[in-house]
Amino acid sequence: MQSLEHKKLMSQRIRLTIRAGLLALLLVLPESLVYAEDPNAQLRVSRGPYHVGLPMELQVHVSGFNREPEPTCDAQEPKGGGLQFVALIPNVSTQITMVNGRTTRTESVTFICQYQFTPRNSGSHRFTPFRVTQGQLSVETTPYSIEAETLRPDPKLKLRVKLPDTPVFVGQQVPVAIEWWVDDRLQQSIQDYTIRSELFESPDTFRFLPPSQQSGGQQTLNVQTGRGPIQLPARAEERALGGDRYVVITSDRTLVPLEVGQFELDGATVNANEVTSWRRDLFGGRRPSAVRPIFAQDVGRTLVVKPPPVEGQPESFAGAIGEGFSFALETDRSVVQTGDPMVLTFTITGSGELDPVGLPDLATLLPPNRFRLPENEITGQVMGGTKAFRVPVRVLDENVSEIPSLPYSWFDPQLAEYQTTYSRPIALSVKAAQVVSANDVVSARPLMASEEVESDSGQEPSPQSRLRTTSRYEADLAIEIDRDRLSPENGLSDLALGTIYGLSVLWLTAAWIYTYRRDARPEETRRRALDKRRRQRIEEAKEKPSAEALSEITAVLRELVGSRSDVPSQEIDQFIASCDEILYSPDPTNRDAMVQERVQRALSLADEMIADTRKANQ
Incomplete structure (x- = not known):
């Protein structure tokens, strides 16, 4: 009997546990799963009649989607009319009901894709299914057709x-x-x-x-x-x-x-x-x-x-069509060294459409053997009634004395012929590039008597004199003969004195070896000192503004290449050219990050050249 009652009690506990679990599951499930409905879309069209040229409203009502993410509406424009998407309108409503103390919350989410259609022709216009997509779900409307008629023109x-x-x-x-x-x-x-x-x-x-x-x-x-x-x-x-x-x-x-x-x-x-x-x-x-x-x-x-005529089209024509064009040329510097970059600014002004206007082929105007031009496409910027082009150029020949007068042509539709104008020439002073070699390094030798007068005159010593003063030692070299002062009782013990004398001998020996090696290979010593300073200049460029940093690292790399005859300069030239493009680029986006990357690359190139030179001299 007790066994039967025990079984009934266990059965009731199991049923209560199952009910509690189901209730807890319903409580933790998202409401969209509890009250989910199948997504569907319906097309609703404004009431007719429909006339050519008069816009009509269309709405795609979508239900069964979640509140987020926002769905996308897609539609194909019918032939003979213009279909324009107006807006996506969300609508969220919540309903709460209470029955016998039990609360039920229902959320309804709908979206409305609003369109406007304007018939251009009379007759039938068929709408293919409108599609609305949210994530992986997609619903479509059924096709729909309307009839549009043309209003009779009003004589008023x-x-x-x-x-x-x-x-x-x-x-x-x-x-x-x-x-x-x-x-x-x-x-x-x-x-x-x-x-x-x-x-x-x-x-x-x-x-x-x-x-x-x-x-x-x-x-x-x-x-x-x-x-x-x-x-x-x-x-x-x-x-x-x-x-x-x-x-x-x-x-x-x-x-x-x-x-x-x-x-x-x-x-x-x-x-x-x-x-x-x-x-x-x-x-x-x-x-x-x-x-x-x-x-x-x-x-x-x-x-x-019609297009501009091909016959009689000059080489300096680059798409300019209109009237009264002018062509101006400016440069950011007039004194340069061979290989140094300079920026040419071409400015085009005229009564015409400037967006399609470009520059003529500069390779036909500036000889490639005297000027190095950028290989990438040159784009301009329209500002007001002008269009400006900034072009980085390198002068390769020290005999260049000017940028000559350059032609620019446009097509005048009123005269139905091409017109040509010319920029003014710009005088240049081009010098041969100066390269600092190892021979230009000032060695750290002792000052001579004649050189000490320079510092006594009150004038600021030159950098070379500062280097030379590093080898002058102001020490008292007089021999002590006082026995009492030399006595161990008044000073150090014999062991301490022996240690000091021994270390002194070792130091003198090391100094002699270093001096011997330095004097045996003075050129290598000077080169290493100069290379160390050059590398330090690249390190210090990290803390400088972008323009100064790029100028500094390119100058250092030029000096390193110029002081070595066995270094292939093609890679260095390409790197310097890329630095110049960043320096003179009109777009400053991400310039600082690019400059830091170039500084690290310059350090790597400098270390490679210095290491290769040391290996070759061993």
């Missing part, structure tokens, strides 16, 4: 985009005028208008210069571009046409074609809302109560873009 509106009738050249600055004609009786009823043109929505093919403020009031035109809507400064005036009076709003822009070809452009369009009825608000003001869409379209335009 007109739109004109004026382009040149003749061909233009790529890179040429082309004037473009946008004219919007509004019937005088309609101008107070227009709301929410937008002007669109294929010309404005192709930034990779046509670029427009920033608009300049126009005189004639604060009038603006709302134009849709490939990067969103913009407001262009405009002027307004009244004109008569066919017995009707119009208010003409005009904005002038400057077009720069970026590609060559013949472009058939659809007519620009303007879509607006006309207020058909009004109502009064609480303060007596007029508010629109009903509107209708109105529409106007320009005729199609053809724009022909």
Whole structure:
């Protein structure tokens, strides 16, 4: 009987333990796992009808994703229309319910991918599935189609985009005028208008210069571009046409074609809302109560873009197209030694597009046997109405007396011919590179009597005299004859004196050996002293500013190479050239870290040369 009751009690304990474990498991599991739902996506489209040129709204509603990370929305643009992603809108809601004292917390996470679609052509437009991805999860909508119709042009509106009738050249600055004609009786009823043109929505093919403020009031035109809507400064005036009076709003822009070809452009369009009825608000003001869409379209335009002619193109042409270009040349120094770097700054100014403008082939203008040019591509920087190029150059010939006048050519589209200008010559003073050899090292020899006068005259001693003074010893060499002072009772013991005498003999012997070796090979001693000082200069360059450090280590390496006839200088030359590129680079990013790396590399090169020389002299 007791055994049966014991079994029942154990069974109840096991069931309670299992229930407690399951409850604990539910409590520690993430809520997204407890109340997880399958991810799904739904496409919601604004209510029709849909018209050509009028934007419509599309939303992709996604549920079943986690709160983080943020998902990505992808969609393919349908043919005959423009699809633009507007925003990703997250929405998190939490619901808490209590039933019989039990609390349940439910979290719902949804995301909305908002798009805007503008039909360009009438007819059917099919949307392929929109895709939303979060981590490894991805959901898609079902395909969807709409029908867009073209509004009948309203005679009270007109739109004109004026382009040149003749061909233009790529890179040429082309004037473009946008004219919007509004019937005088309609101008107070227009709301929410937008002007669109294929010309404005192709930034990779046509670029427009920033608009300049126009005189004639604060009038603006709302134009849709490939990067969103913009407001262009405009002027307004009244004109008569066919017995009707119009208010003409005009904005002038400057077009720069970026590609060559013949472009058939659809007519620009303007879509607006006309207020058909009004109502009064609480303060007596007029508010629109009903509107209708109105529409106007320009005729199609053809724009022909040609490249500059190949015939008669000079070698100094480098893509400049426009009018009135000038070419200036400056240098950071006019007195140099052969092999030393100097920076040439080329400045190009003119009325034209400067981004594609480059430099002509400098190898044809500066002889390679007299000037060493950089091997990498030379890029310039546009600042205001100029473009500047900084080019590091080395003079290789001490007979060079100037940088000659250099030509620069551009194509003038108004004259349809090439023009050439010249920079001013720059005089140079080029000296042969001076190399410090081991013979130039001043040895540490004793001062002569004639040399002591120099320090007694009150003048600052020269560095050479400082070196020579290191070997002068001011010691009292008189012989002591006083027996009492020499007696051990008044001084040191015999053992101590013997030790001192022995150490003195050893010291004198070592000094004699060192002096003998030094005098036997004086050139090697001088070389080692100079090499030690050179290496110390490289070490000290670590604490100097970047420009001074690079100049110091390159100067030391030049001295090391010049003082050795058996050292291959190609690797050293490449290293010095890389230091000069960092020194004269217009981009200071990471310069300090690169300089420290170059200092360590210079130490390694110096140690290799010093070690190789010592091995060769053993």
